[in-house]
Each structure stands twice: as structure tokens, then as C-alpha cells.
Amino acid sequence: MLYQSISHKQTHLMTFNSTRNSFLIAISVLGLLHTFFGSSLWWLALPSAIYLARLIYGSASIQSNFHVPATCHADIAEKTIALSFDDGPNREYTPQVLSTLAQYHASATFFVIGKNIHGNESVLKQIDTDGHSIGNHSYSHSFWVDFKSVQGLKNELNQTSESVFNIIGKRMKLFRPPYGVTTPNLAKASKLLNYKIIGWNIRSFDTTADSAQTITRRIQKQIKPGAIILFHDTSDKTIQALKQTLNFAKENGYKIVSVEQLLKIEAYQ
Numbered sequence: 001m002l003y004q005s006i007s008h009k010q011t012h013l014m015t016f017n018s019t020r021n022s023f024l025i026a027i028s029v030l031g032l033l034h035t036f037f038g039s040s041l042w043w044l045a046l047p048s049a050i051y052l053a054r055l056i057y058g059s060a061s062i063q064s065n066f067h068v069p070a071t072c073h074a075d076i077a078e079k080t081i082a083l084s085f086d087d088g089p090n091r092e093y094t095p096q097v098l099s100t101l102a103q104y105h106a107s108a109t110f111f112v113i114g115k116n117i118h119g120n121e122s123v124l125k126q127i128d129t130d131g132h133s134i135g136n137h138s139y140s141h142s143f144w145v146d147f148k149s150v151q152g153l154k155n156e157l158n159q160t161s162e163s164v165f166n167i168i169g170k171r172m173k174l175f176r177p178p179y180g181v182t183t184p185n186l187a188k189a190s191k192l193l194n195y196k197i198i199g200w201n202i203r204s205f206d207t208t209a210d211s212a213q214t215i216t217r218r219i220q221k222q223i224k225p226g227a228i229i230l231f232h233d234t235s236d237k238t239i240q241a242l243k244q245t246l247n248f249a250k251e252n253g254y255k256i257v258s259v260e261q262l263l264k265i266e267a268y269q
């Protein structure tokens with residue numbers, strides 16, 4: 001059984017590596033053709049579209065443990081769910097999320113991007129003093145993060161870890177990969193640095209939804225004990241959807257906690 005699941009995983013690893021390598025080879029060949037034969041750079045759109053589709057698929061499939069075991073929910077019967085907010089700290093929206101959570105006595109986990117911390121140190125500090133937890137969401141959140149070496153990914157994690165440590169005096173243990181894409185290198189880097197990879201099983205699509213109602217309806221349809229909900233503290237729609245979700249949770253007897261509380265693990269090293 002164990003052996004089966006390991007070999008199953010390795011097949012997927014090869015699939016990812018070959019996707020990435022094919023993409024790199026395709027863009028190199030097209031680059032050479034452009035340089036030496038003047039072929040149109042529009043050809044680059046084709047491998048890019050294929051690669052983008054792969055990224056989108058990867059984002060949607062973090063729950064399938066495609067490359068790395070990611071924890072995406074808790075196996076519990078009691079009505080408890082965790083909220084997570086990615087891509088902050090954000091000067092405008094993070095404080096609004098914090099005051100909304102305080103109104104409802106709810107806790108959450110914020111997966112922060114290292115480069116967004118500069119200038120928003122007080123916002124980051126407030127997340128911690130309000131009793132919420134902070135997780136790592138890489139330094140650059142670059143579209144190209146998939147192509148980084150193990151060392152490059154370790155640098156991404158360490159840079160953000162250092163910034164957070166300098167402000168709150170704690171070393172993060174939770175890591176949410178950018179775009180939810182997990183690669184073999186990313187698995188290695190997070191293991192070497194003792195991170196626990198956290199996914200989600202309810203995606204609010206709050207960055208692309210047309211209204212707060214759409215976001216709330218989607219969440220209401222999927223809500224269940226042990227769920228981890230993915231939000232982004234980057235827009236007004238999220239604030240509205242958060243209020244509606246918190247009302248819905250309250251009316252339906254759901255307790256809202258942070259990720260480590262839901263999973264009964266430590267948020268810091």
C-alpha cells in the first residue's frame with residue numbers, strides 16, 4: 001500500500017519535471033529561431049499557454065497532493081473551520097480584515113509575501129498582536145517561482161522568515177506555496193527548512209469573482225467541518241464576503257479558528 005502510493009507520487013513528479021523541461025526547451029528553441037531566422041516571437045504564446053494551463057491546474061489541484069503532501073483540511077466532525085488570507089500584508093485591506101475578525105471574535109492565518117512586508121511592518125505586527133498566526137507565502141510570489149532551484153526556494157523562504165522574525169520574534173512553520181503549485185524542488189526546500197505545507201479545500205476565488213455575493217455563495221455551498229478557506233486580504237470584495245461568511249458561520253454554529261488551531265499543530269518553529 002505504502003509502496004504503491006510512493007510510486008504513484010513519483011509518476012507525478014516525472015510529469016511535472018517533463019512539463020517544465022518541455023516548456024524550457026520550447027522557449028529556448030523559439031528564442032534561437034527568432035535570433036537566427038527572425039521568426040515571430042508570437043510563437044512563444046503557445047508553450048506559455050500550455051505552461052499557464054499547467055499552473056492553473058496545479059492551483060486547483062493542491063488538494064490532490066500532486067507533488068507534496070499538503071494539508072488541506074482537518075478530519076473532524078465538530079463544526080470548526082479555518083480562515084486563511086494570502087498575499088498580504090496590505091496597508092489598506094489587512095487592517096479591515098483584522099477589525100472584522102475582531103468583531104466576530106474569530107481567528108485566522110495570514111500567509112504573507114516577504115516583499116510586501118517593507119513599509120507594512122506595523123500591519124504585520126498587528127496581525128500577531130491580535131492573536132492571529134502568520135505563515136510564509138514566499139518572498140517574491142513570482143510567476144517563475146516553479147523554476148527556482150532548491151537553494152533559490154530556500155532563499156525565498158528564508159528572506160520572508162527573517163523579515164517576519166525581525167518584527168514579531170517568531171520563526172514561521174507554515175508555508176503556503178504561491179499559486180498553490182507544489183514542485184519537487186519546493187518539496188525539498190520546505191522539508192529542509194522544516195515547513196509544513198498548507199493548502200485549502202474551499203477556494204473563494206475572491207480575486208476573480210464579480211461580487212462579494214458570488215464569493216459568499218460559493219463558500220456557503222462548500223462549507224463543512226474541518227474546512228480551510230482561502231481568501232486574499234487584497235480587495236474590498238473580500239471584506240464584504242468575509243462579513244457575510246462570518247454571519248453565515250455564526251448562524252449555522254460554525255466556530256472560526258486559525259489554521260494551526262484547526263489542525264492542532266504549532267504555527268512557529
Ligand SMILES: [Zn+2]
Nearest residue numbers: 086087178179
Ligand atoms: Zn498568493
